[in-house]
Amino acid sequence: MTRDNRFITAVRHPEYLEDEMYWYDWRDCYNGGERYVTRNLKRFSSRETDEDFKIRKFFTPMPTFAKSAINDVRNAIFQRLRDIIRRGGSQNYMRACAGEIGGVDNKGNSMQSFLGIDVLTELLIMGRVGVYVDMPKLAGFRTMADEGNARPYCYYYCVEDILSWQVSKPEEPGDFQALLLRDRGIDYNQGFGQGIKLPDGNGYTRYRLMWVDPTDGMVKMKLFDEEDNPIDLWGNDALTDDESTIQLELTRIPFTMLDIKGSLLKDVHKHQVALLNLGSSDVSYGWRSNFPFMVEQRDMRAVGTHLKQFVDDDGTTVTSDNSNVGQDVRTGISHGRMYDLKADPPSFIHPSPEPLMASIKLQEKLEDDIRKLVNLAVQNKIGQRAMSAEAMKLSDQGLEAGLSYIGMVLEGAERRIAEHWSSYENKDPAKRQIANVKYPDRYSLKDDTDRIKEAQELSALMYTVPGITVKKELAKNIVTALLAGKVDTETLSTVFTEIDKADYATSDPDIIIRAQEAGLCGEQIASIALGFNENEYLQAQKDHVERAKRILEAQTSVKQQAQGQQSPEQASFENAAARGVKDMSTNNQGGKAERAQATDTTLSDEKKRPVRGEGKSLKKGQQ
Numbered sequence: 001m002t003r004d005n006r007f008i009t010a011v012r013h014p015e016y017l018e019d020e021m022y023w024y025d026w027r028d029c030y031n032g033g034e035r036y037v038t039r040n041l042k043r044f045s046s047r048e049t050d051e052d053f054k055i056r057k058f059f060t061p062m063p064t065f066a067k068s069a070i071n072d073v074r075n076a077i078f079q080r081l082r083d084i085i086r087r088g089g090s091q092n093y094m095r096a097c098a099g100e101i102g103g104v105d106n107k108g109n110s111m112q113s114f115l116g117i118d119v120l121t122e123l124l125i126m127g128r129v130g131v132y133v134d135m136p137k138l139a140g141f142r143t144m145a146d147e148g149n150a151r152p153y154c155y156y157y158c159v160e161d162i163l164s165w166q167v168s169k170p171e172e173p174g175d176f177q178a179l180l181l182r183d184r185g186i187d188y189n190q191g192f193g194q195g196i197k198l199p200d201g202n203g204y205t206r207y208r209l210m211w212v213d214p215t216d217g218m219v220k221m222k223l224f225d226e227e228d229n230p231i232d233l234w235g236n237d238a239l240t241d242d243e244s245t246i247q248l249e250l251t252r253i254p255f256t257m258l259d260i261k262g263s264l265l266k267d268v269h270k271h272q273v274a275l276l277n278l279g280s281s282d283v284s285y286g287w288r289s290n291f292p293f294m295v296e297q298r299d300m301r302a303v304g305t306h307l308k309q310f311v312d313d314d315g316t317t318v319t320s321d322n323s324n325v326g327q328d329v330r331t332g333i334s335h336g337r338m339y340d341l342k343a344d345p346p347s348f349i350h351p352s353p354e355p356l357m358a359s360i361k362l363q364e365k366l367e368d369d370i371r372k373l374v375n376l377a378v379q380n381k382i383g384q385r386a387m388s389a390e391a392m393k394l395s396d397q398g399l400e401a402g403l404s405y406i407g408m409v410l411e412g413a414e415r416r417i418a419e420h421w422s423s424y425e426n427k428d429p430a431k432r433q434i435a436n437v438k439y440p441d442r443y444s445l446k447d448d449t450d451r452i453k454e455a456q457e458l459s460a461l462m463y464t465v466p467g468i469t470v471k472k473e474l475a476k477n478i479v480t481a482l483l484a485g486k487v488d489t490e491t492l493s494t495v496f497t498e499i500d501k502a503d504y505a506t507s508d509p510d511i512i513i514r515a516q517e518a519g520l521c522g523e524q525i526a527s528i529a530l531g532f533n534e535n536e537y538l539q540a541q542k543d544h545v546e547r548a549k550r551i552l553e554a555q556t557s558v559k560q561q562a563q564g565q566q567s568p569e570q571a572s573f574e575n576a577a578a579r580g581v582k583d584m585s586t587n588n589q590g591g592k593a594e595r596a597q598a599t600d601t602t603l604s605d606e607k608k609r610p611v612r613g614e615g616k617s618l619k620k621g622q623q
Contacts, residue, residue: 013164029269060280069374078116089435127263130157133420178211254420296346378402403443411439
């Protein structure tokens with residue numbers, strides 16, 4: 001039936017009407033599937049037959065680049081939701097947020113999965129989504145404690161079902177003064193007996209009108225069917241105004257609307273339509289046309305309708321109808337062809353690949369543009385714009401700020417959800433346990449390669465600026481680049497504390513070892529900077545001395561000691577450097593002197609210097 005604004009179910013908010021015509025395209029672009037192909041694949045021209053179009057549609061690949069770009073943004077935010085801090089809420093709320101006692105939606109979902117999987121995905125695709133906090137109907141005015149396991153739970157509304165609303169004035173409590181929602185449900189077949197109810201393929205639609213009554217400040221609700229008739233909670237006709245009006249023991253409408261002012265697919269859904277049709281065209285071309293065929297030279301003067309072909313039995317001649325000019329021939333490795341003496345041999349030709357290559361390059365550009373435009377849409381949520389392709393490559397900060405903006409929208413929504421939840425649990429505002437919610441401050445789309453590159457660049461900068469404070473701040477930035485989003489905020493805070501307390505500004509092994517050898521830092525600091533225990537250097541000193549002694553003893557000449565030329569102590573320490581133990585040498589030049597004496601031939605009959613020659617090759621048969 002025709003409807004106008006005299007019917008409550010026909011009322012629509014101006015913002016609802018603004019993008020209503022595009023909602024189906026955005027949702028279809030993300031969902032994809034055969035329905036998307038059917039709606040968006042177009043014929044080449046009127047010359048393409050129904051059968052050809054049907055076959056081409058069967059082979060058409062499905063592009064899902066827009067969906068992938070949306071999921072990248074969603075996952076960048078979702079992976080940080082584990083770092084959300086929730087404190088101060090009631091026991092039931094905190095357990096439900098953790099996925100216990102049925103979860104926040106009575107389906108086992110934690111708050112993280114409910115917001116991250118359902119709400120966030122819907123928000124990015126459509127730009128707006130609502131969350132309603134409901135409560136099982138309690139008899140009379142009994143509390144939740146009287147009802148046992150009764151507790152609030154959440155479910156979300158798609159943008160198509162948030163029909164109209166009136167925002168509360170600044171001096172009024174709550175977000176909304178009035179709200180019109182559309183509920184969609186499934187009818188169940190009840191004819192199987194024994195309480196068995198299964199969906200029968202049909203559904204129902206009802207409308208929920210909620211408002212804050214100015215007379216008593218309480219929330220009232222009415223339900224309507226598709227014909228604007230008031231109904232009760234069970235779908236029965238409500239005969240009187242009292243029967244159709246339901247009063248909730250609330251002063252605020254328990255509904256939260258998340259809005260990022262537009263879908264991320266708003267500027268890219270046509271790109272995917274173009275990709276769909278280009279891909280279909282290329283596949284059809286490759287399947288039907290992209291194969292070689294043989295050509296052979298003919299003297300066209302010998303072909304024509306004026307030439308005799310053969311003579312019939314009655315003596316009459318038959319002329320050609322020119323039907324044999326392009327006759328089929330047998331080809332292959334076992335079939336030969338004759339050709340005229342002065343003619344070129346038969347050859348194969350094929351269609352030019354240039355049109356196909358141009359189409360492929362265009363598709364690659366469209367695929368790249370989809371991801372860029374989705375990322376740019378995220379940046380534009382906070383008013384930042386990249387002016388060129390190069391600027392878009394360098395706009396990571398703007399992208400992270402846009403992700404943070406979406407995170408702030410989620411944070412504000414969860415805080416309002418916690419307030420509505422607590423209002424169901426306790427009617428006295430002074431006794432409500434409202435959870436304090438804090439979301440992460442930073443989000444990133446970078447992969448591990450980008451993170452490592454950024455950390456390496458920051459590490460190189462640490463030694464170009466003086467001052468230990470700035471080096472420690474750069475070290476924190478390196479940790480953030482590598483670990484932000486991969487560890488929780490408490491772990492990150494612990495790392496920052498360790499950096500602040502450290503007496504050194506680097507843990508580069510090469511720099512630390514060289515500084516210690518040059519006497520620029522002590523062994524204790526060097527050991528700690530390398531990650532060892534505080535007193536490990538003491539044990540290392542002892543081990544070093546013992547190892548040096550063992551080396552020196554093994555290298556000292558037993559014959560020298562036996563002949564009395566050197567005492568064991570002299571043999572051990574005077575020429576220790578020549579034995580490979582410089583740390584225990586009393587004469588760092590002793591090795592050179594000992595070498596010169598051993599090779600001196602002044603008083604020897606043999607003038608050939610006693611030095612080692614070239615070693616033998618270990619490769620048999622080779623010099």
